[in-house]
Amino acid sequence: MEDYQVCIQLFLIWLISTIVVRAILTRNRNNGGHHPKNPPSPPSLPIIGHLHLVSSLPHQSFHNLSSHYGPIFQIFLGSFACVVVSAPEIVREFLKTQEYAFSDRFNMLSSKDNITYGSKGMVFAPYGSHWKLLKKLSMSELFAGRTLDRFLPLRREETLRFLKGLKKKGEAGEAVDISGELLTLTNSIISRMTMSIRCCEIDGDDLDDSKMIREMVKEIMELAGKMNNVSEFIWLFKNWDLQGMNKRLKKVLERFDSMLERIISEHELVRKEKGEVRDLLDILLEIHEDNRRIDGIQFTKETIKAFIMDIFMAGTDTSATSIEWALAALINNPHVMEKVRQEIDSVTANNRLIQESDVGNLPYLQAIVKETLRLHPVVPLFNRYSTETSIICGYEIPPKTAVFINLWSMGRDPKIWENPLEFRPERFLGEERQLLDLRGQNFQLLPFGTGRRRYPGASLALLTVPSTLGALIQCFEWKVDGNVSMEEKPGSGLTLCRAHPLTCVPVPRFGQLSYLGEN
Template sequence: MPSGYPENMWPQLQSYVQLILISLFFPILIGAILIRSRRSKSDGPPTPPSLPLIGHLHLLSPLPHRSFHNLSSRYGPILKLFLGSLPCVIASTPDAAKHFLKTHESSFSDRFPNAAIHHLSYGSQGFLFRAYGPHWKFMKKLCMTRLLEAREVVDNRDNPLTLTNRIISRMIMSRTSSGNDEEAQDIRQLVTDTTELRFNLRGVDKRVKEIQERFDALIEGVMKGHEEERRKRKEVGEGGQFRDLLYILLDIHEDENSKIKLTKHSIKAFVLDLFMAGTDTSAITTEWALAELINHPHVMEKARQEIESVIGNTRIVEESDIANLPYLQAIVKETLRIHPTAPLVGRLSNENCNVGGYEIPAKTLLFVNLWSIGRDPNYWEDPLEFRPERFMSEEGSRVDLRGQHFELISFGSGRRMCPGASLALLVVQTNLAAMIQCFDWKVNGGNQCVSMEEKPAMTLPRAHPLLCLPLPRLHPFPSTFQAD
């Protein structure tokens, strides 16, 4: 205690000082909140009061799409928020999504990678987060013409995550490894770890570096093996016969006359993008669909009857059968409506623009909330009910998933729509049909109702594993699979 003051007076002086500081600071804080709120209202979309430095981060839960949904219910279909100092807008209805992704598509053709994704993708050199331009268009064309149009049929004996991982591995680098293979397990774990780095605002931390180093070591080994294989084949005149995607990418890398120059880092980033976009997402959709079927046994039975009427029980459903299974297709649409694999579509504005009467400045982050859109009661009757029949009517059957019907844009829309939509749908529908046809699914523990809780991640996985006992239905079981 300072000298010159009675001992019993010092606690009172401390209280007075604290009271004075609070009385000075509190009006400043409230004033800053009100000034920022008024400025946001006059410049752009409605916005809740924000706090200095953190903006609206205090309003977000570990499941941001749900927080955005609740805020939009209060402030409107187009909402402005600040993630720290980063301005962003939220679009939560089909009409709002159409404004941003179609009417003003050219203004929102970029994506915003956070520091973690930027580091993992070798400085945003891949496909998913690279700025729109000649390089991005070249990679998309390569993806569509060399990867997603033609492929081999892969059996579906493994679980959904292993299955989709094997499909992507086979197309990219001619790997047909089994579920117990160490390399396949490493890839699956890397995909899972990467998708959990969603709203990573900490920057490049130790975990991000560790994930990037693991992937770099894995893909470096695969690339060296490909380079050695290519060298051997060229020596014997068989260079053109070994043509997976990685082989093509390495050819472009070595071609001095190529208009687009591919570095080793851009190849690695592109491969990582394909695994991120293709492995986890299809598996998640299949798991959500099976969970809904278990909770709605009458839908499961109706789907099974459709499959049996078209295919019978002497062979297993094939990709070519999907066109004749409209109810199965409706189940997948309904699953994606309620459980969009990527609940938020992200874009970044590259210029100032006016959207829906609101001024949106350049470098504003856009989130289109697919989770909200799929639950919009203005477009969907009883939106919280799992009811595939809504897509069996004449009007409902016309709703597709390729970006033209903004009430169901599960794969995005416009120039940055997911190029693998058709492949993903075929994989999910064929795999799910085989699971329905071949097995009865008994939930572990005897309880036939499974939890539908969501887990925070870049995608939207289930919070709890779907543990089921598959009981074979077909006797004898058709032996139509070919060994790898």
């Protein structure tokens, strides 16, 4: 018993000493004359830092803190030093002027190597030759213009299948969970483009594959975005997995790996028998089987698996969530819905379904997508990780600092947007505002990021999101009871999901669905 008390006393002495020394060093550093100062910071607690100030909606917590500490401030998630930014001019400094120092990503899971097969994926990989190879393949193979054109009939086929399903349920007066239906659609498109499997086949193994992929994506996105993970941020509990997140992650990844091994084996068999290239996986296998080194990098099966995982993480849930937020906003703003419907009807002449090629002629529809991503960015916070010391706005940002860009906060800043809480697509009309695009050049609106780490699938998203939303507007009236809640779901991880599923009856518009049988 006496030994136990001595240990407790020693621990308390050590803890108090650490706090005092840290306070002295911090004060000396900030008041050291010629030394750059740290960004402003709220008072912190020992051990946990500022974790107590971060809710299950961290972008909202950071937004509230920025109102007190300004558009750049520092916090500590346990022992991790972080800087939060919510002003376009400061974001430009981080992501353009000094981009090279902030080209890595901060991952909040110590088990990230499991997610990325030993850092072989692109999403969490450090900036370097391996990451450059995967980015190059993304841009030249999956998301290149010729590839997107080749898969256009596939996307059209899946969209028609999706609309016919809604039509059938609408004619029966059946309420539909739009979130689930949209996730099925986007998952089917990515699955077929990547691995030639369709989401939710009636028979065969594709149903299990689809469920596995969807569960994996949701769980990974949720776990990867947790900011209240005690085991990850507090060094004292580093190996304890108190909240069971690593255990959950391991279980999901084992299922995913087993599924992917089987799909790869099936593709290898078909390639031996027929030698045909059907999808991205075939292209990746061709590189692997030739035992080629691209830019000095060996392309292993683990690289293929990590690459496929990245595509599903970045491309399924995000597009579906964007469309759902947009449709919910339109239901709550019927005058906007009617205005864009008239625009679509005028372009399609009321005799065909909207196509991806029509999007360029639908400025109001494009404005709706921009307005949705301003108010409800699918990834409200994206991050970078510093690799060297930088001076930003007179503040010193040391190496190994996580930088969080709060897109959600910038979208609600009255200094940037007039009446920012109002859903008003008209703010993106007019010659000057139409030039404000979503491709990473306008730092007040960065739904796909910018620079080296910009999401390579932005081109696909900018085709599928407006065209799918346009088809939902063109083909159906949406019957709901009262207004649709726009509350955000706490703890949803990296993506900003709705707290309540969008459930409504899709009432077919008279004369608008006769062409759904066309190929």
